[in-house]
Each structure stands twice: as C-alpha cells, then as structure tokens.
Amino acid sequence: MNDKPSTIVGIDLGTTFSVVAYLDASGIPRTVTNAEGDLTTPSVVLFDENEFVVGKEAAKAAALFPDKVAEFAKREMGKPLFSKTFQGQSFPPEVIQSLILEKLKRDASEKLGPIKQAVITVPAYFNEPKRRATQDAGRLAGLDVLAVINEPTAAAIAFGVSEGFLNSQGESQRTETILVYDLGGGTFDVSVMRIDGKHYEVLATDGNVMLGGIDWDMCLAKHLVDRFADEHLIDPCQDPKAMSRFMREAEEAKRTLSARSQANVLIEFAGSVMLTTVTRGEFDDLTAHLLERTRFTINKVLKDAGIGWSDITRVLLVGGSTRMPQVGQMLQQQSGRVADRSLSADEAVAHGAALYGKILHAQQTDEPQTVRVTNVNSHSLGVLGIEKTTGRHRNRVMIPRNSPLPSTHTAQFETHTAGQPNVAVQVIEGGDSSGQNSTPIGKCVVHDLPPGLPAGTPVLVKFQYNADGMLGVAANLPTVGLTAQLRIQRKSGLSDSALIDWNDKMKEIYSALDLD
Template identity: 55%
Template structure:
C-alpha cells in the first residue's frame, strides 16, 4: 500500500500536519482532540509525557515541568532552562511533538514513515539539521526540509490556479510571502517558473513573533500589578507567569478585533482590573 504524502509545519507555538486528498489538494489532518492545530507544548510529568492541549492545561499549575517555544532554541545544545532538574536538547522536545503529530495523523490516513518538514527561510544549517534529527528521533524519515515560504507559495499557487496539480507554474510569477508566526518572522520574495521556486530575497528574525506581543502585554499587566500591590511581581512565580501569558494572549486576540478591552488578573490573593487599548 502506498504511503500518504505528509507535510509537517513544526511551529513555535502550534504545529500542523497535512496530506494530499484524492484530487491532489492539501488537506489539514485533525489531531486526536479534533483540532486543526496542536500546541507545540510538552509536559514532563513524573511518570509520563503529555503533548498539546493537555500540556497547555497543566502549564498553569506545573509551569516548571512544561517546555514551550522549543523551536527558538533549535540548533543550540540545550533548551534554555532545566526541566525537572535535567537539561534537554531542543530536538528531543521537538521530537516528542512530532511523535504526537505522527500518532494522531496515522489514526486517519494510515501508517507512514516519510514526511517533509518546513522551517523558516532564514534557518541556518545547524537548525535545519537539528529539525531533521528531531524527525528521526520521532521515527520519521525526513525526506526534505523545505522553506516555509516555498510551502506557502505552493499551496497559494494551487488554490489560485496558477500552479497545476504537479506544482508547475503555467507562467512565470513573482510572489511575496509574509510569514509572522508565533515565534518567528520572515518575508520572502520568490519567483516561480515551471517547477522552479527561486528565492530572490529573504529577511527575518528567529526571535520575533506573536509571543513577543504577548510578552509586552505580560510586562504591562505585571508592572501595573506591582504598582498597586506593594511591589508583588507575578512574573517571579512560574504559575503566575503562565497565567499572565494566558491573559496576554487572550487580550492580544481580542485587541485584533476591538479597540480596547479590560483584563482581569488574580495573583497571590489580589485582583487587578486593567483597561488596555491598542495604543497601549
């Protein structure tokens, strides 16, 4: 039986698996929880590992045992902090996420051993190799590491009709791909001609993404909390920090559609209601 074609977007905050349907069009595969994306979060429980939504839920009470944003450390020798007193290479954490993605996908499309994984266009060779190593640790033969803008251009081209099912351009096209993710950012100008996807220019920042917007809101809430409650800084408590991040992410999403909102935050028996606007 022929294996399904599998592509994996191993993201900083969320990850996605896709395959090709009977018509050759890319389709996202849902997780075991029924979601289109899986949080790139890993809980190192005392006797087991949990990935995705379960890890996110546990983060509010076991923040010190949860690893997130590991993609930002990929290519380094170790994750940026200890977990349960141990140091883990980022590719090990990434491999646990890939194992979850593979297991969930196989429930719907059947067993597979090969996949393509996407990375930011500006990832250097050590980061690309570490990503491939993570796939191998997860039992995946990574047949290619391709740039995220290239993958985006392929899907866009097929959806818009200037690429056929084999990915060939009907005529030469220039495409600007703007990719602001949860933890990384890049802009790539591409020229598509036939089956050739040529990068004309790319720029980006591996340390700029949605989580940095969250962090600015986290700091704003924490500073206001300190001013009101005798210098108490919820950022110094791992559980408080996770609650701050959750409130900040919710606020960021709300401010995407509204001009202003009010945040309610509780910590150490104290509560704060903070109006916040886009201008803040």
C-alpha cells in the same frame, strides 16, 4: 489501525502550534485533525512523573506547573541542551521536538494509515545546525525526513495551487513576484519569490528566529505586570506561576484586539484583583519597535533581491501572528496594496510541505513533475582561516548568502607548516570578514598526511550545499594524490553516537507508554 500504503505528510513544526497535512486522492492538500479533533496541536510538552503529555493538555498545565512544561523548543534548536531541566534530566531541544513530532505522527497514522515519510518546514532563516537538529528530531520520532523546506517557500507553493493561477500541471499563467511575510508564534521570515511557468524561484530571504508573536505577548504582559504593581504595590515577576498567568492573559488580549478595538483583562494574584482595559492603540504603541524590525527586514530583502515594491505583484501573509491589524496596515502603507489573506494562516505552510512531498516523490519515481523549486541559502558559508600577512582570522566565504541552491564552490588553501600531520577546515556560517558573529558549523579534519609534506601544499576544499539546505564538504591534496570526503564534526546538536543513544531512549519511552 488500517493497512493503507504509507502517506507522505507535510509537517509545520511550529514554535507555538504544529500542523500536519497530506494530499487527498485528487491531489488537494488537507489538514489532518489530531486525536482531540483540532487542526492545530500546541507545541508544548508536559513532563509529569514517569510520563509526558504533548499538546492541548500540556498547554493547559503550563499555567499551573510551569516548571514541568517545555515550550518554545523551536527557538532553542541547535543548542546543546534545552534551557530547563525536568526531574533532574536535561534534554536536547531536538528530543523535545521529537516528542511533538511523535504525537503528530501517531495522530495522523490513526486517520491515514502508517506514516513513515515527511517533509518538515523550518524558518527560512534557520542556520545549518538548526536544520540538522530538525532532521534529527524527525529521525528520533521514527520519520524518514525527505527534506526540510523553508516555510515561506511552502506557503507560496500552497498559495499558487489554491488560488488557481497555476494550471492542472502546476504551471503559472503569468509571472508572479510574491513577497511572503511569515510571522509565526516564535519566528519571522520574509522571502521574495518569482513564479514563472513551473519554476518557483526564491530571489532573497531574511528573517529573525527570535522574533514572533510571543514577543508581542511579552510586551503586553510586562505592561500588565507594571499596571498591577502600580495598583496593588505587589510585583508578580518573581513568581513563575503568576508570570505564566500574565502571559496567558496577554495572549488572550492580543487575540481580542485583532478583532476589537479594546480588550478587558481580569487578573488575580496574591489575593488582589485587577480589572483593566487595553486599547488597540496602546497595544500598537507598546509593540511598535517589534513591527519596525519586520519592516526593516522587508526592505533589506527587497534590496537583496534587486527589486522594488513596484515589482511585487502580491503580498502574502502567513503565520498566525499576521492576524494583528498592525501587520496588514504596515504592509499596505509600504507596498501600496492590500496584503493577501486568502490562505489559512495556520494551515498554509503544512499544505505547501505536503505538495512539496509530491514533487520529491515525482523526482524519485520519474513521474511528471508539477513544479520546480529553487531555494536560496539564508546565511553565507565559509572557511575560517589565518591570514598569512597579519596572522589574524579571516572568513573565506565559499557560498554567499542568497545563492541559488544547489550550489557548489571549490577554493584552494595551503598547509600552514611543514610536516603537519593533518589539515583542519573550520566551517562557519554567517559572520563578518574576520569571522566575528559567525556560527561554527564544525571542523573537518583530514588525518594521516604523508610525512615531510612541505608548507604551502595546495588543499582544494569543495563545498556542496544541497537544495534541502544540507552541507557537504570534501578536500583534495592534488600534489600527493590524496582525496578525502570529509565528515563534519558538528560543534552543536547531537553527535552520531548521542543520536543513537537518544534513539534507544526514545524507543524505551514509546514502548513504556504504549505509543508505538
């Protein structure tokens, strides 16, 4: 390995495929090929005996050994444990993601020299626990994660640079209002961005972290299973290997239908063979409800941004699943314009992350900045308290969704009873006015309050939501001169002690496999 200075890389940590990019000597983003010579790496981990394999070989093994393979871990970020166990061992999703990141880091290091710093992309609709878990995955992989940046924002940055409507200083020649439609393998985002001069401003964002290309695959796979059962009177649903095979065939058929009007599918199971044809029209009908969910989200974002289709100057497609013709057709029908496919659907997000790394480096070193990015939060942040008059839970929203970041808000609360020994601040994300359907972020506790403190003592709670989507909370009791910087005891993800333990375990794994 050469001894070049450490390079800041951009990583698109995808649900189905991941990509690494860097800036060359001319400041142009380039994709780093992996050890197999490919631009993309399957986000799949095979746990086999006392070793694990990441990438293409793991993806191949999924059809034969589905019980040994971890796929779509990105969808489970923020949960305590991944939905499957391997050799009796349970893993948090961020640990599985760290294995993928370590593979990406190791392969990139072979081409670029030591890799220490990275910008990792996340869906714009990722909540705080999922963002935290992504940062933790990077730390477990030995990366200094400079920021997690929203995927549509990264794509818009890459688009502006590659299409040349930005000059050499990164300044736009005219104001652009872009709708970024990002449909990946496992997640969906839509963002409206305004690019004015050197300022990239997100006006509104929304999405669904449980909607992506694999849901189109599942619809088609179910259709194929039903055909097979009708034809041979055999139900493959109870056989994991068979279902994995049907999913792979459905994915291949979907890809074929993006280029042709029909696809032939040949499937063998339990000694029976089915040769069938699926037309693009049939596929579109089977998945129309999924496309409709994205259309609904688009119109919601436009409303949140306070603009209409006539204000949109470009519709930008990002994510491999936008190759499906139904996506472009729906967007053209809605917007009256042909969607822009000029960027590589697979590489654009990683390229934008690498460019954002340059922006962050300029901020840290006082170099001339190319562009300024203003993001928004995708979920409201609030405090769950008790309403005095009703005794019911009430969500006091501190930072509404789609607020420009960074954002700071301070609100006054009161102690509930006389002489209480501590103050607990229940931090939640999203949810309605009563806190229903919210995501618990954590409980911040100020201990050891002075004895005899009367009920109704003012407590000032300050939320600081940073541009990288990370949240800080502080409390101040002004009448007694007590101030505390609060540390969130997260209800999801790894605790600090668990993160240290897993970090030690990962070092042992990498050492045993000679991956360092």
